[in-house]
Every structure is written in structure tokens, then in C-alpha cells.
Amino acid sequence: MSAIAVRGLRKSYGALEAVSGIEFEVQRGEVFGLLGPNGAGKTTTVEILEGYRKRDAGEVEVLGTDPQRAGGDWREQIGVVLQSSAMYETLTPAEMLRLFAGYYRRPRPVDEVIELVGLAEKRDDRVRRLSGGQRRRLDLGLALIGDPELIFLDEPTTGFDPAARRRAWETIRGLRGLGKTILLTTHYLDEAEQLADRVAVLAHGQIVASGTPAELTGSIPDTEIRYRENGREVVLETAEPTRVLNELTGRALAEGRELDGLLVRRPSLEEVYLSLTDESPE
């Protein structure tokens, strides 16, 4: 049985249709990325799955239950990281985790969670003294304290510096290693590429592409080979990169010259994404 099953999901706010009939499934133990620009309908979709919003149409099952009618037993099994980090500023991370641990029947030990999200040094500082990245990690800790099956992460690294993002990615990979199912929304392509087993690209309330990150980039077949010759940039696009590259380097070797600035690359997920969501790069 899949962890999440969505069919024909629709949701409007007034005249604006935020989600226009989407379908996807998330398997147990999978990291699923919902990728899209701001306003694409990611948060609306996730909040329907979390039980915060009522849908207008369609069927939704999360861990075998309709979130609109779910109760405490269902909430025992899900962990939620919202976009904003809401905390009690006057408590310490350890106190906050202890308070939230009490809401669950079988919580993880507080110290284990503190270790897992890397807040051991800050465990007894007041929350108001934590940095943005540390708050976000506490946020994740609060989502994990109940030892959930399924974790929703809504833009978990927005606003992070690169080092903090790498650390967060490590933590999320660790969760996957524990067998958790994760639904991740992000507008960072590298994040989806790094973390997600499968990705659905959302634009204007519709899924415009889905598959593994490799399948998405694979849908554009050509490999690009670039080098400089006589001060001019040469760009070759080919479906047979091995043969073309062999000929190119063989000729250069025979003539005893260097291929300046030689670069072989596949189109990144970013290019695929931009072509799908028709947003041109800045």
C-alpha cells in the first residue's frame, strides 16, 4: 500500500484555482519531491495532505486515511515541518522537545532527537537565542519527536547558507535510512536532485512532469560538449557523446594541441525545470 495517494485533487481560493486536478502516489520508504516555483500550489497540496485544508474535489489517502477525517491516531504517525518555524521563544530546545514528546504515545527519546538534529550544544539555551538554521533544525526535531512514519517537509532549507543546507540534507538522508517516508516541497532543484527518489514538477496547479531526477533530465537527450578553438567557443550537441568525444580528443592529440576549456555536460534538472515551468533564468 502506498503512503500517499492523490487523485483528481482540486482546490480553489475564490476565483483562483490553486490546485487543478493533480494525481500522484508516494510509496512507503520513499523521498518524494514536490518541486515548483512559488505560487505553483505546493503548499496548498501539502496542507491538504496534512489535514489543514479541505479539498474541493478529488480523493486523498494518507497512510490509508482521509486527512479531512483523521484523528489523533493518525497524527501519531505523521510529522510536520511548516514553512514558518513556530516556537515558544522562552523555552529551551530540550524543554520544547519534552513538551511535544508528551503529546505522543511512543515518542523518541529527547536526547536522541537533539543528537539527530545536531543541537546538543544548544539544548539548554533559550529558543530566542538560536540562529535561523538552528531554529529550523529544532523544527525538524519537533516533527520527529513522535517517531512518525511519514514526514512532511515544506521548504525545509529556504534561507539556509550552503553549509547549513548540506547539514540539513545529511539529516534528511539519515531519516530516509531509518525507513521513513518523506514528502518534501522545494523550489531548489539541486535539493530535489540530491534528496528525492522521485519528483513531481508542479506549475500553475498542475503536474507538468514527474519521474526520477534522472528520468527528468534524461527526457532531453543531447549531451553538450564545449571547448575553445582560436578564441571562439565551439558547442556541439550530440546523442552519442562517447563517439564524438573520442573523435574530438583523438584529433587534438594527433595534432598535439590542447582543447581549451573542454566541458562535457548533461542538461541539468534546472534547465528541464525552467523549460517546464516557463520561467526564464534571471
Place this chain on the structure above:
Amino acid sequence: MRLYWHELKGELLLYTRSRELAFFTFLLPMIFFVLLGSTYGDDTVDGVKGSHFLQAGMIGYGAISIAFAGLAIVLVIRRESGILKRLRATPLPAPAYIGAVLCAFLTAFAVEVVGLLLIGRLLFGIPVPDRLGSLALALLLGAVAFCGLGIGVTALIKSAEGASAVVNAIYLPASFIAGAFFAPEHFPQFLRAIADVLPLTYFLRLIRNVMLHDQAIWTQGTNVAVITAWGLAGVIVALRYFRWEPSEG
């Protein structure tokens, strides 16, 4: 039930950690009691000794400060920061949460009353009132009614920044006009007309009748009825308009 006790412990910890709550809603009534009591404590006010009149006034002021103002501000800040929304994703049931929050604020008010009775006894030689049972019932009724109004008023407030402004603009003038600090009989006619509809006016009459004139609570039908009606109005607004999620935009 286990969740309720767990949350109550958490709420009491949160209450004691908040300096703003501790000062504005908890200490201020005691400070005013000492200050104003030193000014007119020995005069005769409304037919009783000034300090006796003021003690009852400060208990009423404490009730509206803690149960109405403090509760409303805390709930709006939690709603706007997203804490209430986050709690909705946990297995903590809404009634256990609301019950624990109310109970924490009622506990704070109970400690406040004990503090005011002690200050009265030690500084102004005021005896402990005879009708303790009626007093306890009257205080519980008033505090619960102000809690109802406190939750109800959160529906009118759109932002965390606005919480203190809106709440202060309501409860500070209301405390003054209803006669918590000074006897209202010298107030101009229009202020007394406003006072005639305020729940605090009836709560102050109720506790002054019980504390200063040894009346039992069951002789206070009108006061009890008006306070109850206001409390119910707050609860009805709360049931209809209370939100767990931050305001949009």
C-alpha cells in the same frame, strides 16, 4: 486526561517564563494596591475604608488583567506565530489544550488573589473575608467569564503586533471606568453610563458585596446574571470565530 496534565505543566512553565505576563498582568495589580493603598487607604470610600475598597478593586483588575488581557495576548501571539497551527498537527486534542491554557491562567489568578489578600492583611491590616465560599465562587465565575471574553476578543485582532494595543485599549479604560481604582460615584454621567454595561462593573459589585458587606453569592442574582451573560457572549464568539491559523497576508 494525561495529555491535559502534561500540557498544564507546560503552560505553567511558559507562564512563569514570560516576563511581560509576570509584570503587566500579575505584579501590576499588587503594585497598584500598595501605591494607591498608601494614598487613600485610610479615607472612607463608598461607605467603607479605602484600603478595603481598593483590595476588592484590585482583585477585579487582576481578573481582567490575567484572564482577559493576558490570555487574549498570549493566544493571538501563538496563533500569529504559527504555534497553534503546529499544535493542530500533533495528537494533542483541542479541548485538552484549551482546557490546560485556561487552567494555567486561572491558577495564576488564584495566586494573584492570595497575594492581594496577603498584602491587605500585612500592610493594611485587612481581615480575611468571612464569606470565603461565596468569594471563591464569585472569583471563579468572574475569571471564567473573562477567559471567555479573552478568547472571543482574539477574533477581532489580526496581528501579533496589534494584540497588546487592542487589548490594552479595552481593559485599561474598562478597569478605570468600572471603578477598580476609584469609586465611580464621582465620575461624570457619561462614564457611569458606559460603566453600566461593562462586565467588570458587575464583577466589582459582586465581589465588593461579598467581601465588604458579607453578602452571600446567591443574593447577587443581577450581578451573577450579567457576568454570566458576558462570559457566554465571549464563548459564543469564540466558538464561531476562533482560528488556529495565522491571519492571511
